[in-house]
Amino acid sequence: MTASTAIARLNAADPDFARHLDHLLSWESVSDDAVNQRVLDIIKAVRERGDTALVEFTQRFDGVDAKSIDDLILGRERLELALTRITPAQREALEKAADRVRGYHERQKQDSWTYTEADGTVLGQKVTPLDRAGLYVPGGKASYPSSVLMNAIPAKVAGVGEVVMVVPTPRGEINELVLAAACIAGVDRVFTIGGAQAVAALAYGTESVPQVDKVVGPGNIYVATAKRHVFGQVGIDMIAGPSEILVVCDGQTDPDWIAMDLFSQAEHDEDAQAILVSPDVAFLDKVAASIDKLLPTMERAEIIKTSINGRGALIQVRDMQQAMEVANRIAPEHLELSVADPQAWLPQIRHAGAIFMGRHTSEALGDYCAGPNHVLPTSGTARFSSPLGVYDFQKRSSIIFCSEQGASELGRTASVLARGESLTAHARSAEYRIVADKKGN
The missing domain is CATH 3.40.50.1980 (Nitrogenase molybdenum iron protein domain)
Structure with a gap:
């Protein structure tokens, strides 16, 4: 039988919480x-x-x-x-x-798409696979x-x-x-x-x-x-780190469900990360008990145990508002909002690869068959990255078509800016197409 885990316990109220969280989240590629x-x-x-x-x-x-x-x-x-x-x-x-x-x-x-300006100039974007x-x-x-x-x-x-x-x-x-x-x-x-x-x-x-x-x-x-x-x-597409899950729970979900959701990522490999955030300290204790109870039943128990002990955590927060702050700080690959009204909290989530809404929506459904892509940003890169999608296989070309009038008007602006950059050929190229007005100016 597998020994009990020693999952880290953090409290957002501790003065050193930020430092401990940064240490927990840190992960370096082993590409020596x-x-x-x-x-x-x-x-x-x-x-x-x-x-x-x-x-x-x-x-x-x-x-x-x-x-x-x-x-x-x-x-x-x-x-x-x-x-x-x-x-x-x-x-x-x-x-x-x-x-x-x-x-x-x-x-x-x-x-x-394209649009036409009043002088006949056409601007747009050509999307090509x-x-x-x-x-x-x-x-x-x-x-x-x-x-x-x-x-x-x-x-x-x-x-x-x-x-x-x-x-x-x-x-x-x-x-x-x-x-x-x-x-x-x-x-x-x-x-x-x-x-x-x-x-x-x-x-x-x-x-x-x-x-x-x-x-x-x-x-x-x-x-x-x-x-x-x-x-x-x-x-x-991306350089992906270990898989990770962050569960935010109000304390009302079955603790066995939450423990298994944490396992679902921890079983990927020893470096995977599974974190639970909740304002209910008694619930955190219940999930810790569920982890110890269910771990011996898992086929990949040793991998899960290593992951949970090395990079997992149960984090106590003041309230759900602080839970949202911690979630955005972590910017997880997978975020489960296992709460009564996930829609109410959704606007506050700024950084997450995929968001799983409600108690019945396990991350595993997204891995296989829900529909959205399971190739997601890891290691905090959800701050600036998105899931793999159709847009990754399309490229965009700008379209510019100038009418005679449009080229003349834009040429005046381009000329001033080009000469300001001391790029005379740019300026003259634009100036050639400037049409004198009726007064000969």
Whole structure:
């Protein structure tokens, strides 16, 4: 039986609360110099030797007996085969989730627009999908078919011409659910490669792997480090930290529910973070008891225990108003408002990746099938970042069309500003198009 946890207890009234909270929230990437150099070497090899390097790295790191790149390519027919290999219940769940994710993201799609000014000048914005997107999917036992849906479907809704998926198959281990999800989501090509070498292949292209415009999807530290290095050559979604959940509760929800909600993120990995904030100190005690009661029943009990003990916390606040202040200070990836009237508190939430409203809305529903994207900003980046969406796969071009009159009027303004910056060619370029008025001025 797993020993009891020693989850941290914090009180917002303590003078040192801010310092203790900052320490609790701090998380540093483990991308040390050795990892960084190894990733740079891998990227260099892929750029110089293409498919040959991919095959060698896949043999070395994944233990796959691949003779050539052809052994690492899965065609559309293989994805369709996966649909027949999963259970009917699994297929139904994937299709239902995909429908909900697609329906939600179709509402995000942006269209081009223009407006015409009185003198005939037309201004606007042209919205265009990316030509090609690359989707990284973790492979082997740690496989997430839900991530395939969440990354590929917004790209398809945006109108991306081709979605290329890379997924490692360590020791030849193929996850049929992942391939089935790829089929349902409309993935166009799949390569069974992973790690930094897969990111490099997507960013720069090889003889067989097409170069993409953006790389999205979660991965280990080598994948995250590679994404940092190729950013600029291609776009990336984000550099995600460990998963995290913040539950704000008024003390009236079943403590077992709250404990399990905390576990739902803690079970991801040892660095995941699960925090409960409540003004009811007796309720915090009840949740602590539920944690100790339920932990031994969990399959991933040791991971949960390490996460809870290392980065979890039960935080006592003065009232719900202070709870909102703490929530905004944390800017969590997932925020559960497990309260009687969540709508009343929603306007006060400024920073959160996703907000789960009410006692019955568990974060797990958002991970799989509610509809909104589960690729969310972590480590406080919800202060300035948003969930992955259709807008990540579209780009915007400004449109400017000047009538003769408009060019003349704008030219006068541009001329003054350009000469103020000592950019004479700019000024004269605008001045050429200025039409003299009827008085000859």
